[in-house]
């Protein structure tokens with residue numbers, strides 16, 4: 111798009127949670143949204159794109175991706191020992207598929223580094239804008255420590271972590287990832303279903319260690335901390351220590367829900383991964399863990415949603431395929447959010463979590479022109495967005511990134 115472009119005729123779901131506006135129009139100029147309102151009052155534009163019958167939405171966020179990973183790439187050991195160049199190169203189609211699914215911003219919670227973010231910014235590869243945690247901070251033996259019992263150290267592999275123990279070492283580890291260019295700091299506040307050892311409810315960083323990370327990240331421009339925390343006291347410790355988001359949060363308890371409400375802590379429940387069909391080569395110990403945890407997680411996450419904990423959309427894509435990220439919307443609805451609340455989780459809430467709500471996350475004048483057009487109404491059928499083929503137009507920073515609308519003339 112060069113001159114002003116008007117998207118006109120569709121239903122506008124602007125990401126704020128306000129009721130939709132039918133027969134709407136959105137004006138895009140110089141990469142920004144400059145006007146929204148009823149089509150009949152729309153200003154003139156050089157170019158008009160008729161999106162009648164479709165729905166105009168903000169560009170979505172996926173707040174939990176692993177762009178360097180793909181499902182089906184073998185065992186965790188295969189993944190950790192793969193050449194780094196393979197991991198970087200396979201993130202190229204992953205980025206494109208994510209963008210074409212309607213996701214114009216991602217927060218990558220380990221794997222992608224500063225180079226991936228810069229490559230997108232410089233237009234070397236197509237993709238959503240990237241915020242990256244780069245590496246996860248883990249205690250010895252925790253989720254993120256990929257050293258085997260016999261001393262083989264795979265921690266340097268993609269998805270590997272920074273291993274530290276004690277508050278002082280975690281201050282240093284925080285500085286290390288910030289020095290590498292991290293936009294947020296990810297910590298392992300509990301074990302995980304795919305941890306090399308340990309259960310989701312096992313402890314990760316102690317309260318004092320989490321506090322040390324949060325304080326150090328705050329000192330460097332209020333960098334947010336994302337806590338991998340699936341169960342146990344790790345979720346509560348992370349919330350009280352002041353992290354901005356709980357990733358997974360599968361067995362969040364009632365007292366922690368209260369704390370999250372009081373502090374505005376975000377929940378990124380990664381339902382796409384929780385509910386995924388296991389791959390044929392999944393290790394039996396992972397299958398066993400998952401069976402035991404999934405049913406309980408459904409009940410606890412539904413309780414958090416019902417209580418009104420702010421939810422931001424994240425999938426753990428990389429463990430599930432990239433490019434069907436917005437399947438998460440249907441799962442959020444299945445777990446109790448309304449379709450509108452699910453859309454807000456993927457747009458305005460996600461932008462707040464990522465600290466970019468002043469420029470992204472809603473379709474409002476002054477925001478960057480990140481827009482998605484679906485060829486139907488996700489408010490009446492949220493599953494529509496699960497299929498990227500129903501995402502017919504993707505605009506990022508005012509530039510058309512994908513356009514599969516049928517020619518009308």
Ligand SMILES: [Zn+2]
Nearest residue numbers: 174176219426
């Ligand atoms: Zn993850």
